[in-house]
Amino acid sequence: MNNRHNFAYFFREGVQGIFTHGFMSFASVSVITTCLVLTGTVVLLMLTLTGTIDELGSVGDIRAYVDETLSDENAAALETTLRAIDNVSGVDFIDRARGLNELKEQLGENSTLLDGLENDNPLRNCYRVWVTDIGDYQDTVLAVENTRGIAQVYASVDAVSELQRLRNILGVASLTFVIMLGMVSIFLISNTIKLATFDRREEIGIMKIIGATDGFVRAPFFIESLILSVTAAVIAFVLQWIIGDAIVESALSSLTFMKVASFRDFLLPYLGAFVGTALIIGVLGSLLSIRKFLRV
Amino acid sequence: MNNRHNFAYFFREGVQGIFTHGFMSFASVSVITTCLVLTGTVVLLMLTLTGTIDELGSVGDIRAYVDETLSDENAAALETTLRAIDNVSGVDFIDRARGLNELKEQLGENSTLLDGLENDNPLRNCYRVWVTDIGDYQDTVLAVENTRGIAQVYASVDAVSELQRLRNILGVASLTFVIMLGMVSIFLISNTIKLATFDRREEIGIMKIIGATDGFVRAPFFIESLILSVTAAVIAFVLQWIIGDAIVESALSSLTFMKVASFRDFLLPYLGAFVGTALIIGVLGSLLSIRKFLRV
Amino acid sequence: MIHLSDVYQSYATGTRALQGINLRIEDGEFVFLVGPSGSGKSTIIKLIIAELLPTAGRVTVNGYNTTKMRASEVPYLRRTIGVVFQDFRLIEKKTVYENVAFAMRIVGASPQEIRNRVAYVLDLVGLAHKARRKPTELSGGEQQRVSIARALVNNPSLIIADEPTGNLDPDRSLEIMMLLEHINSLGTTVLVVTHEKELVNQFNQRVVAIDGGLIVSDRTGGYYQYEQYENRYKHPGESTPEPTEQPEQPEQPEQSDEQQA
Amino acid sequence: MIHLSDVYQSYATGTRALQGINLRIEDGEFVFLVGPSGSGKSTIIKLIIAELLPTAGRVTVNGYNTTKMRASEVPYLRRTIGVVFQDFRLIEKKTVYENVAFAMRIVGASPQEIRNRVAYVLDLVGLAHKARRKPTELSGGEQQRVSIARALVNNPSLIIADEPTGNLDPDRSLEIMMLLEHINSLGTTVLVVTHEKELVNQFNQRVVAIDGGLIVSDRTGGYYQYEQYENRYKHPGESTPEPTEQPEQPEQPEQSDEQQA
């Protein structure tokens, strides 16, 4: 009849409901917050893990030996061409002198075998090439091979494809774990909301018996769970920010080879996911929970 | 007065309570179970992670070159001595011919540099030694060095100590994560139990007002939460077993370098932890939750 | 208008609460519904407000056939009725004022109307000074009066009151009954369940008596015959107070056999 | 023995429910406690069973001083009293049988005793055939009788009944009252809160009347003077039914000023 009056009432009731059902509200918010932060933190750790593996992938560099007919200058000039190749993240020119030094280092105790070669260096000029995405490693190797002036290419295709497999498997495993954790969270949250609304079955029954429509009973609930859910999401977001920064600053960051995922790089996706999840589970959950009490 | 009668009553009431408060019981059990399995699974994954790092540590092998004054036979005989060293998990004898081959492989495109050395092999016989625990890596290296007949030892002490640091940090991080997860679980479980017992405040009030002592009101609750907690722990144990086996058989096990922790190796500790946690949180939690309703 | 025709009601427990009720209450009537404990009075009220649907038979109230109406229509039927429930059914978390105001909110009354009207009816039942209390902070009789205030607040065309004076002192009781009679004189249909013989006798109105799920008397003026039940009770303390008890058939409403025989 | 001396009771809301009550009920007495709605009758009962502690004054019941006893003693005081509550206070999740049996279990009765005695009292209140029902499956009067059965089951030395017949038909009501009188004649102290004038008049017993938190009459035989309240009520429908209402002082129990003046 008069929706303006009703809306004011619904809103007032919704806000009041949060306080009247104090412990219930606290329980719901805290469980939603906890589950969001838990899942969020695990996602962050997973991103760190997969990020680190990607990083490790760059260890699988490509060694491209330059045709010995090219002058040292021409050989050095190839760098720009190589850099222009898709998926190449870095290029390092190793001239023949440096190549010999590295070889000696590599041989360790047997480096004496190479003594005396400095003056008659039999090595070729060489490039070390790193890729951005090890997923396209083979294509990049091919592109390097096809570069004019490159005589021969050594690439650890096997090792990289092994790493790639690891990354894929860990990616799937992480995703599975996060999805499972998400489902567990949904279960825990909806369980809590069901318990919290259970306390209201009498109240709802009375409202219905004196002539309230389902919509009228639901509206304040809707607003109440809206407010609770958004509150939970915002609290979770702030907590996640603090935890995210703590992770970056903690032990993990002292491991230089780890690519720690920083929460600050994912502010918007996280905010969206938190608010979205909280709204869907919180609001839908509480509306669904009261549905069976409405049948009076 | 007559405790025998009372005990029968308490037990009957406790069992009945589970059914009378059906959804409440279901919610409590399922949340306890969920949290136990969640924490349990994460512990299992953490064990896998740290186990794998330990495994990786064995990659950091020790190369022990045999004194060239020893005959090839005597050199080969050193293997037993080396194997007897504490913390040594494996020993591989690389005679001079094999050493040269490996060197050639290592040099790749530059292997021509070594052509012609086959007949006048300048290399020494060599042992590759793997350790069990990288924590004691340096001690083992020292022991190998001090072995009579070993002339020189090359060990990647730096790399291994880096790995060792990683393992320690990850170990602490895992433990922190598991403890936090445990605390979150305790919070979620006690929250659920509080909500579930909230529904009983009236019932408890009535019991008190007609003259029941606190102990009398509590006893059936105690038995009920005992049964619920143990049920939850057992369900969690079975679920954990299934999940543990699934992890072993899943993607992770196809990564040969991973040392997947098998649930079957931890049956007793898990059972103990599950039952213990469930009992402490479940029973204590529910008794504490009803305490405030007892003040009537 | 209320019309129950050939209504049977069995609860899930097997209790046959109503065993063929035919009752017609025209608009503007004032009717007392009386009968012993457990005879089915509250069950009839539950049927009228569509809290229950009859196991068999037809219930028509203010133009709605409760067995045939859609679930979404039920609230609109209920808004035409003001009900005083035997167990009050107040919302514990809301104040007295809000409990009464709520009935007006659901029909979309303006805040102004609500303020005036709620204050008026709370005054009418003598609870204006308790407006901000919660039901748990009230005495039994006060809760009952809140329930009465809520039933009156929307000026419904039909008022049903289940033991509206069960917790009230004689003065209050008489006052409430006179209030209901006054409201009836303005055109509202009133159905009152009560066992207060004295009160019923002070009004010359239609009295419907029910026992064992059957209407046993329906006439104007005076309470139903006390004598007709007299022989069924012995003095307490002497063995069984109710000789017609049938513990072997626990699902049967009391004395139903007698009525059917 | 019940002894209230100079008892004041204010609720957290500020309501001054009792304003200096002095009441002594000797062992073996039968007392009716009457008074208008909200006058403080249930509050006195709450004080007697130590559900409330008095704001001021002393309450002694069956040798226990409720203000001085330890919390652990409260259950033992309560076991000496059988109480019929105005709002029944039945455990919804338990059957009728279990609700009554529970009162015996807490005192450690044997299963054999419980079986016999519960069957007997349920029979006494006419509910043997409803033993396996839950309270929510009972009519209002049936719930009230379960509450009565529970109060009787332990043969307490003191029985307190708050409106025990508020939901019962006249036959049942008289029956219950006669049952209480019979129990009293066997030595049990009985305190009955009721507003059923007719019923009170049928018994020649002590009647204590309370109004506005004060005892206004205490004599044997007959209900308290109806006339003394008569002038306080107008016919409903004519403006305010209660001229003494004081909405400006919402925390004051009704008519308390009149009493004090």
Ligand SMILES: Nc1ncnc2c1ncn2[C@@H]1O[C@H](COP(=O)(O)OP(=O)(O)OP(=O)(O)O)[C@@H](O)[C@H]1O
């Ligand atoms: N829990 C409470 N909190 C606040 N005020 C209360 C509470 N219980 C009762 N009151 C108030 O105390 C006064 C006395 O209440 P009490 O229940 O003793 O009345 P009563 O004589 O039993 O009335 P009735 O016959 O209606 O049951 C009333 O004004 C009531 O509103």
Ligand SMILES: Nc1ncnc2c1ncn2[C@@H]1O[C@H](COP(=O)(O)OP(=O)(O)OP(=O)(O)O)[C@@H](O)[C@H]1O
């Ligand atoms: N929800 C229910 N489930 C099962 N049986 C019920 C239910 N409600 C009432 N009954 C039974 O139906 C019969 C009639 O109950 P009803 O409430 O209509 O009686 P009543 O006439 O209102 O009695 P009272 O005067 O005691 O309130 C009784 O035997 C009662 O036990």
Ligand SMILES: [Mg+2]
């Ligand atoms: Mg009834």
Ligand SMILES: [Mg+2]
């Ligand atoms: Mg009272």
